[in-house]
Amino acid sequence: MSEQPASAPVIVPAPTTSPLPHTVAAALKRDGAGLVAAVVQQFDTHEVLMLGWMDDEALHRTMTSGRVTFYSRSRQEYWRKGDTSGHVQWVKSVALDCDGDALLIRVDQVGAACHTGTRTCFDGRDLDVQTGEAL
């Protein structure tokens, strides 16, 4: 992210058993729970659909299976998106950001991304803010 020192410390070291390619495992900057944020975007319309969390195993499954798998912080288990809802996310691409703490997963989303039934988890959830613009 901008203006961040390139030497920002890794918060959690790579697990010794990571299933990821070494270069990917070494680049990840995990939070205290061993997770990175995964932004999910519809590949053609560019809608931001949702944000989930991945550990090394969830990212490995996402990179190798064609389907998105997250790690649920609340349930402390893996969940492959769509297995219960049918609202599958087909993987189109995966990118890791400059400082290793965020993934951008481009997908083809089947149906609603949100468990509430809205297309994205942000639809209709705008906060009241002061906007800004260049003078």
Added chain:
Amino acid sequence: MSEQPASAPVIVPAPTTSPLPHTVAAALKRDGAGLVAAVVQQFDTHEVLMLGWMDDEALHRTMTSGRVTFYSRSRQEYWRKGDTSGHVQWVKSVALDCDGDALLIRVDQVGAACHTGTRTCFDGRDLDVQTGEAL
């Protein structure tokens, strides 16, 4: 996020001194460091520019000033995007997701979002993955 129980526990309670409107502070689901993820998207092209982190104070500043302010996990301080680089983010809208752990900040980005000089923090950083598609 999809398939998550609505009763997922709040990880960190709202600080007693939150400057946010009560309904917003009560809806945030903070991580162990008191932060939520903030996805930043260019409002017109819909590019995902970067991901940053916000605590209650950073979100308050973002909601009320027209400019995006993050909390730096590595430097443990607030940084208002563009103050040193000139690459200001003008706030267009802010939405909080269905389970309160992610923000979508739509902005007008001046120049490069990434400190490496690329337009987004994900440009040119694709991982080698197996893609998927409906049969």
